[in-house]
Amino acid sequence: MKVITEAILRDELRAVQPESYKVPEGKMLSPAAREYLQQRKIKIDLTAMKLRYNPVSEANEASEKTKAATVPSGHSEITDHGCVGRFTDFETGAYYNEKPEYMTHLHGSELVPKDHPKIIFRGKLDSTQALAVLDQAVIKESGGSTNLIKDIGEILSVMRNIMRCEVTNEPFLNDSVLGLTYAELRARSHDPMKYYSIKQMVLPDHTLGKEYALLNQLRTSIREVEVSAAVAFKIKGGYERKDIIEGLNRLSSAIHVMMCMYLAGDYQTM
Numbered sequence: 702m703k704v705i706t707e708a709i710l711r712d713e714l715r716a717v718q719p720e721s722y723k724v725p726e727g728k729m730l731s732p733a734a735r736e737y738l739q740q741r742k743i744k745i746d747l748t749a750m751k752l753r754y755n756p757v758s759e760a761n762e763a764s765e766k767t768k769a770a771t772v773p774s775g776h777s778e779i780t781d782h783g784c785v786g787r788f789t790d791f792e793t794g795a796y797y798n799e800k801p802e803y804m805t806h807l808h809g810s811e812l813v814p815k816d817h818p819k820i821i822f823r824g825k826l827d828s829t830q831a832l833a834v835l836d837q838a839v840i841k842e843s844g845g846s847t848n849l850i851k852d853i854g855e856i857l858s859v860m861r862n863i864m865r866c867e868v869t870n871e872p873f874l875n876d877s878v879l880g881l882t883y884a885e886l887r888a889r890s891h892d893p894m895k896y897y898s899i900k901q902m903v904l905p906d907h908t909l910g911k912e913y914a915l916l917n918q919l920r921t922s923i924r925e926v927e928v929s930a931a932v933a934f935k936i937k938g939g940y941e942r943k944d945i946i947e948g949l950n951r952l953s954s955a956i957h958v959m960m961c962m963y964l965a966g967d968y969q970t971m
Contacts, residue, residue, distance in 0.1 A: 707733040707937070714741075721746045729794040736936055739870075747789065788812045808870050819867075822926070822933040826864055829922040833857040836915045845912055846968040852879055852959055853919070859952060860923075863945055873944040878955040883947075889961070890954040897965040902957065913963050920956035923949060 705728055714722070721744035724730060730738070730745065738745055788797040790804075791811040797804075804812040805820055813820060834857065837850045859875060866873040878886060893899040903909075905917040927949040934942040962968060 703728045704731050705729065705734050706731050707737045710734050710737055714743075719743060723748070724794070732792050733937065735791065735794075736941075740936065740941055747794070791817075808868070818929075818933040822929040823864065823867065825922075825926045825929045826860060826867075829919070829926050830857055830860050830864070832919055832922050833860070836919055839915065840912055843911065849912060849959070849963070849968040855879060856919070856952060856955060859948065863948055867942065867945055873942075873948050875948055875951075878951060879958065881955075881958070883951050886951055886954045886958060890957045893958075893961040897961045897967075899961045899964050903960070903964060909964070912968070913960060916956055916960045916963060920953055920960070923953045923956060927953065 705724070710722070710730075718741070722738055723746040735745065788800055788810050789795070789812065790797065791807050791813045797812065800806075800812060803814055805815050807813045807817070807819060833853055837853050837857075840846070840850050840853075855878065859878060862875065863873055865871075876882065881889070889896045891901070893901055905914055907914070927946065930942070930946050930949055931940065934940050934946065940946060
């Protein structure tokens with residue numbers, strides 16, 4: 702099966718911006734080509750792809766047809782009779798009638814292995830949301846500030862929105878966090894002495910209390926999610942989903958601001 706590379710697509714679509722790109726029968730898109738089309742918001746039309754093949758090896762097209770016709774038990778993900786399957790392998794373009802256990806959904810019916818960078822990113826974002834909920838529960842149980850619980854809830858809400866936008870492949874739009882614009886967050890995070898009479902990035906210590914320690918743990922977890930996002934969304938020549946990467950960077954700044962507010966006594970009142 703012939704492969705359509707990113708270079709071929711760039712040359713073919715240099716002067717046009719179609720709504721969709723129809724993959725010719727007997728051809729498949731390389732992973733880089735798929736990323737290129739998605740980056741340009743061009744839908745991928747696979748209806749013309751009728752040839753069967755084994756996603757593990759494409760070295761011999763004739764032998765692939767034989768393998769597809771004699772699929773062993775337990776491999777029902779390979780399509781029969783040249784029909785298009787219910788799922789598509791995001792990396793190879795292969796079709797599956799059933800979702801393999803080692804794969805999961807990326808977008809819609811597109812599947813990737815569960816150790817794909819974007820799935821790892823989603824997992825880290827999910828665990829950080831769980832940490833935020835646990836922090837709220839611990840603070841409430843200890844009779845802590847309801848305002849602090851509320852602000853953590855806003856951070857949680859933004860993370861959930863990021864997750865939704867990434868899964869649905871929609872733009873992430875968020876103008877403010879904690880009632881502050883991104884510019885205001887940056888200013889307060891970089892100069893807490895001016896706004897809170899607090900030294901910049903006071904290192905956590907057990908003497909500063911449980912709530913401060915919880916906030917710092919949440920901050921570092923969000924940083925890990927941000928690094929994971931940088932890995933997941935890296936493409937040739939730069940990054941996709943810069944909206945999400947920027948949003949995560951602002952969240953970690955927001956947590957730092959909350960830590961400064963905590964030390965300044967802003968969360969002492971209920």
